[in-house]
Amino acid sequence: MFPVKELKRSALISLWFAFLTFPIMVIKVDPIERTVNWRWDNLFFVALGSFVVSILAKVYLIRKERRAGLKKVSKAVTEPFVQRILREPRFLYPLSIAVLIFAISFPFFFSTYQTNIMTTALMYVVLGLGLNIVVGVAGLLDLGYVAFYAVGAYSYALLNLHFNMGFWAVLPIGGLFAAFLGILLGFPVLRLRGDYLAIVTLGFGEIIRLILENWNEFSKGPSGIANIPRPGFFGMEMNFDSGITYIYYIVVALVVFTIFVVNRLQSSRLGRAWLALREDEIACQAMGIDKTKTKLIAFSLGAFWAGLVGVIFAAKTTFVNPASFTFLESAIILSIVVLGGMGSIVGVIFGALILILMPEYLRALSEYRMLAFGGILVVMMVFKPDGIISNVRRSYQFKKHSSTAE
Amino acid sequence: MSEVILKVSGLTKNFGGIKAIDAVDLDIRPGEIVALIGPNGAGKTTFFNCLTGIYTPSAGDIILRDPKNGTETRLNGMKPNKITEKGMARTFQNIRLFPTMSVLENVMIGRHCRTHAHILGAIFRNPATRREEEEIVDMSYDILRKVGLHRQVNEEARNLSYGAQRRLEIGRALATEPFLLLLDEPAAGMNPQETEALVTLIRKICSEGHSILLIEHDMKLVMSLSDRIFVMDYGKKIAQGTPEEVRSNPAVIKAYLGEDVDA
Numbered sequence: 001m002f003p004v005k006e007l008k009r010s011a012l013i014s015l016w017f018a019f020l021t022f023p024i025m026v027i028k029v030d031p032i033e034r035t036v037n038w039r040w041d042n043l044f045f046v047a048l049g050s051f052v053v054s055i056l057a058k059v060y061l062i063r064k065e066r067r068a069g070l071k072k073v074s075k076a077v078t079e080p081f082v083q084r085i086l087r088e089p090r091f092l093y094p095l096s097i098a099v100l101i102f103a104i105s106f107p108f109f110f111s112t113y114q115t116n117i118m119t120t121a122l123m124y125v126v127l128g129l130g131l132n133i134v135v136g137v138a139g140l141l142d143l144g145y146v147a148f149y150a151v152g153a154y155s156y157a158l159l160n161l162h163f164n165m166g167f168w169a170v171l172p173i174g175g176l177f178a179a180f181l182g183i184l185l186g187f188p189v190l191r192l193r194g195d196y197l198a199i200v201t202l203g204f205g206e207i208i209r210l211i212l213e214n215w216n217e218f219s220k221g222p223s224g225i226a227n228i229p230r231p232g233f234f235g236m237e238m239n240f241d242s243g244i245t246y247i248y249y250i251v252v253a254l255v256v257f258t259i260f261v262v263n264r265l266q267s268s269r270l271g272r273a274w275l276a277l278r279e280d281e282i283a284c285q286a287m288g289i290d291k292t293k294t295k296l297i298a299f300s301l302g303a304f305w306a307g308l309v310g311v312i313f314a315a316k317t318t319f320v321n322p323a324s325f326t327f328l329e330s331a332i333i334l335s336i337v338v339l340g341g342m343g344s345i346v347g348v349i350f351g352a353l354i355l356i357l358m359p360e361y362l363r364a365l366s367e368y369r370m371l372a373f374g375g376i377l378v379v380m381m382v383f384k385p386d387g388i389i390s391n392v393r394r395s396y397q398f399k400k401h402s403s404t405a406e
Numbered sequence: 407m408s409e410v411i412l413k414v415s416g417l418t419k420n421f422g423g424i425k426a427i428d429a430v431d432l433d434i435r436p437g438e439i440v441a442l443i444g445p446n447g448a449g450k451t452t453f454f455n456c457l458t459g460i461y462t463p464s465a466g467d468i469i470l471r472d473p474k475n476g477t478e479t480r481l482n483g484m485k486p487n488k489i490t491e492k493g494m495a496r497t498f499q500n501i502r503l504f505p506t507m508s509v510l511e512n513v514m515i516g517r518h519c520r521t522h523a524h525i526l527g528a529i530f531r532n533p534a535t536r537r538e539e540e541e542i543v544d545m546s547y548d549i550l551r552k553v554g555l556h557r558q559v560n561e562e563a564r565n566l567s568y569g570a571q572r573r574l575e576i577g578r579a580l581a582t583e584p585f586l587l588l589l590d591e592p593a594a595g596m597n598p599q600e601t602e603a604l605v606t607l608i609r610k611i612c613s614e615g616h617s618i619l620l621i622e623h624d625m626k627l628v629m630s631l632s633d634r635i636f637v638m639d640y641g642k643k644i645a646q647g648t649p650e651e652v653r654s655n656p657a658v659i660k661a662y663l664g665e666d667v668d669a
Contacts, residue, residue, distance in 0.1 A: 261529050268528030269521055269539070272507075276515045279504035286458060286498075288490035288519025288582050297525065395560040396510055398547055 006058050014051035021046050060383065086346060086392065103252050107245040115248050119316065121356040122251045123309050128336035128348040129258050130305025135334065136342035136391075137266065138298035139278025141198040143330050144185075144205025148178040148303035150212060150325035152310020157225040157320045158218075167231035171311050178307025179300040186299035190292055193281070205330055212322040224321025231315050247316050254312070258305060263345055265301075267394055274298055275343075339380055341387025350388050409435050411473055411617055412457075412494070412586055417466035419449075419456050426452045428641040429466065434586065436473050439608065439618045441628045443652075444638035445661055450621045451499055453638070454590055458496050459486035470494060473585055491519045495584035497575040499591045499621070505564035509555055512563050512574055513546035516581025546581060553577040553607060569600035573607065580611065587611065589620040593627050605631060629653065637661065 025046055028037040086092055107115045127149065134142045155174035159165040165173075189200050212219045219225070230243050231250060238246060265271045273294045276284045285291050314320050332355060340351020358376070362369035380388070412434040419427040427449045434440050442450050455461045457468055459481065468481040470492055479492050495516075504512050521542060527535035550556045553573040558566065563574060572592055579587055592608070593601045605627060612618055622628050628635065628649070635652040637645040639661040645652055652658055 264529050264531060265525070268535075269518060269523045269542070270525055270528055272511060272515055273518055275507055275511070276504050276518075279507060280502050282460065282486075283498065283502035283504065284515070285486040286460075286490060286496055286502075287515050287578060288487045288495075289515070290485075290487050301525075394511075395508070396543060396547075398556070398559065 006055070010051050010054040010058065013054045014047045014049075017050035018043050018047040057382070086389075100256070104249075107248055112241050112244050116244055117357065117360050119244070119248045119251050121353050122248075122255050123312060123316075124333065124336060124356045125255050125349050125352040126251070126258050126305055126309050127333045128340065128352045129262050129345065130302045130309070131333050132302075132337050132343065132345070132348045133262065133265070133274070133305075134298050134302035136337050136344070136348070137271065137278065138274040138295065140295065140298060141194060142201045142299075142302070143198045143327070143334065144201035144203070144208070145302070145306060145333055146325045146327070146329040147185075147205040147208035148181060148306035149310045149313070149329065150208055150322070151178045151181055151303075152307035153314040153320045153324070154212060154219060154225075154310075155307070156311040156314040157228050160228055161225060167229070167311070167315050171308060174311035175304045175307040178310065179304040182300035182303030183296050185303075186296045190295055202327070202330075205325075205327060209322050209325050212325070219322075222322060224319060224323075226319045228314050228318045228320065230318060247312065251312060254308060259345060259349075266343075266345070270294070270297065335377065339377065339387055341390045344387065344389050344391035347387045347389035347391070354388075411436050411471050412619070413467075413469045413471070414457070415467050415469075417453070417456060417468065418464045419452055419461055420464045425641050427456065427463075430638065430641075430643045432636055432643070432646075434617055434619055436585075436617055437612065437615065438633045439612050439620070439631050441632035441635045442619060442621050442638065443623070443625075443628055443635060444644075448638040448661075449641040450638055451590060452641075454496060454588055454621065457481065457489075457588065458494065459484050459489045470586070487519065490582050490584070493584050494586045494588065495579035495582045496588035497572070497579050497590055497592060499594065501568075501571050501575055503563040503571055503574060503578070506562055508560050509550065509563055509566065509574055510543070510546055510559040512578050513549050513581045514542050516549075516578040517542045517546060520583055549577045549580050552580070552610070554603070569596050569603075572596065572600075572604070576607065576611070580616070584616060586617045586619065589618060589622075591621050591623065593622060593624045601627060 022043065025042040026039050028039060029035075030037060106118060110118075127145070131142065131145050134140050134145070152174040155177045156167065156170045159170050159173065185201070185204050189197055192200055213222050215221070230238070231247065233246060273284070273289045276287070276289060277291065277294055277298075281291060284294075313324075317324075336351040336355050337348055338351075339355060340349070341347025359369055359373055362372055365372055410433045412432070414430065414432040416429045416431065417427055418425065418429055430449075430453060432440075432442070442453065444450055452461065456463045462483050466482075469478055470481055470489075471478045472493055481489055481492070481494075484492075504515065507515070521538050523535045523538050547556060547559065550559060553576055555566075555570060555574055555577065558570070563571065566574060572595075576587075576589065576592065589608070593604055596604060601624060608618060608620070608631060620628075620632075632649060634647065635645075635649055636643055637652060637655070637658050639657075644657045644661060645655045647655070
């Protein structure tokens with residue numbers, strides 16, 4: 001059943017892991033006592049653990065291959081369960097309504113703390129959907145996405161500080177600022193693709209952060225801007241708890257709006273052009289698609305959502321400083337898109353919820369939670385490189401045509 | 407002169423010190439099937455790339471004349487998408503489909519430059535956009551039926567057989583409503599049956615009012631299809647004429663078979 005060769009390989013892997021982790025897992029230097037503690041039992045656990053994990057992984061892969069082989073023979077390609085649901089309107093509509101009802105009633109059943117975490121997660125859903133336009137659909141690897149997020153947040157902070165503008169007035173302005181910046185960034189990088197584009201956007205993200213950090217007269221530097229007002233509701237005064245609930249609803253509304261817009265865009269002429277651009281740039285141009293225009297729209301539209309969420313972020317935390325907009329943020333948003341499934345809306349939503357909520361609920365594992373988090377990411381990428389839910393191409397029915405064609 | 411829909415004169419393309427194309431002239435009249443042949447590395451594909459805007463020519467003129475309204479455009483230095491808008495579409499030697507998009511969507515992309523729906527239209531899905539979208543789908547389906555792929559509309563393009571991918575590329579190019587279609591080795595890698603079907607297809611396309619310029623190595627196909635043939639070697643045009651004239655042209659024989667060696 002299970003080949004001995006694989007057992008040997010797993011044993012080698014576990015030895016290798018034990019060797020690699022030896023310095024951190026076994027040796028513990030006590031600087032006060034000036035002694036070294038040798039924790040040999042750890043070595044044993046590492047070796048055993050990696051042995052078991054590698055065997056499990058191998059078993060899984062073998063099974064998967066066998067199943068794929070069977071599939072080819074029987075020719076009946078069974079679609080994954082989730083995708084089948086997503087394709088059927090009679091499942092999809094009740095399901096989305098149920099999810100919406102759950103989202104709306106969430107603050108009534110859960111604590112303010114839970115609501116707050118959920119708000120954050122939903123903000124990342126919007127960020128993920130925005131970046132999904134750029135990376136997932138148009139295929140432009142953007143590592144500086146957080147810059148647009150920062151622009152949105154600082155738009156609200158600064159416009160409020162200097163001109164005393166309210167949340168609702170700044171919300172569209174923040175989005176538009178970010179979109180404009182997206183176009184500004186788009187122009188110089190139009191010729192770049194893949195790795196080169198990634199490097200330039202990475203640099204761009206850092207530039208924005210460094211400007212915010214060092215231009216004290218403009219952005220108050222690293223100390224940030226505090227006392228940003230929460231969003232108002234027709235001048236009503238709100239206590240802390242209802243304020244959080246209110247922001248939660250704003251974000252839910254934004255999520256719904258974003259899903260609506262992104263979904264429509266994806267199945268439009270423009271969305272198709274983005275996909276084509278991702279697949280083959282030269283063929284795309286040869287088919288009469290204006291590469292420049294299409295790329296710039298993708299960049300600015302992606303940035304627009306980041307700007308909106310930025311404004312909400314500033315309103316939610318009532319404080320912004322450059323430390324919130326590091327490369328790590330960009331990386332997390334990018335992981336949401338890649339992990340969830342490039343170009344797939346539902347995938348990105350799941351990705352965001354998992355990536356943002358998991359570290360929160362893994363708190364029980366205390367100091368190991370980031371390790372567990374990293375481990376889950378690696379496992380995901382090994383076993384499901386297309387993401388949790390990969391994008392399904394829309395299919396068309398031609399009953400009337402095919403009947404006349406015969 | 408006014409008869410000609412594409413007039414290329416003195417087209418030259420240098421890559422550094424290398425003259426990939428050296429002062430090539432070519433012209434195409436409406437309804438014609440013209441073939442461009444030559445040994446490997448003769449500069450045929452470079453010539454195509456210059457015509458379609460992927461390369462900017464170093465010298466010479468490319469004039470495209472729309473047979474419908476007679477407007478003449480100089481294509482030198484225009485962007486590829488503008489050239490396609492002017493009515494000249496192409497296929498690629500190494501197939502360049504959009505692999506993970508469906509067959510239908512590949513053709514729908516071709517409709518891009520003939521439709522206008524913008525971003526707000528896409529979001530609000532107003533009647534005009536919806537109608538346009540329906541037109542795109544219907545028209546793309548008709549084109550797929552013409553190239554014989556209407557049974558595979560929802561298949562991913564990468565899952566098609568090689569010959570079908572070639573036909574899909576032609577279909578995609580047709581969707582841009584070109585009056586001149588450039589085919590870069592359409593029969594490469596096809597089996598005899600597929601090649602035969604391709605010949606029928608090209609004839610059909612031509613009879614529907616598209617002129618065709620094709621690069622091809624399959625001499626049987628070239629000789630049976632083309633009205634006129636241009637022959638290139640080492641970047642220069644070495645011959646032109648009807649298939650019979652070209653077949654017996656000593657320069658062509660020399661280019662293909664090498665110098666005469668004294669027996």
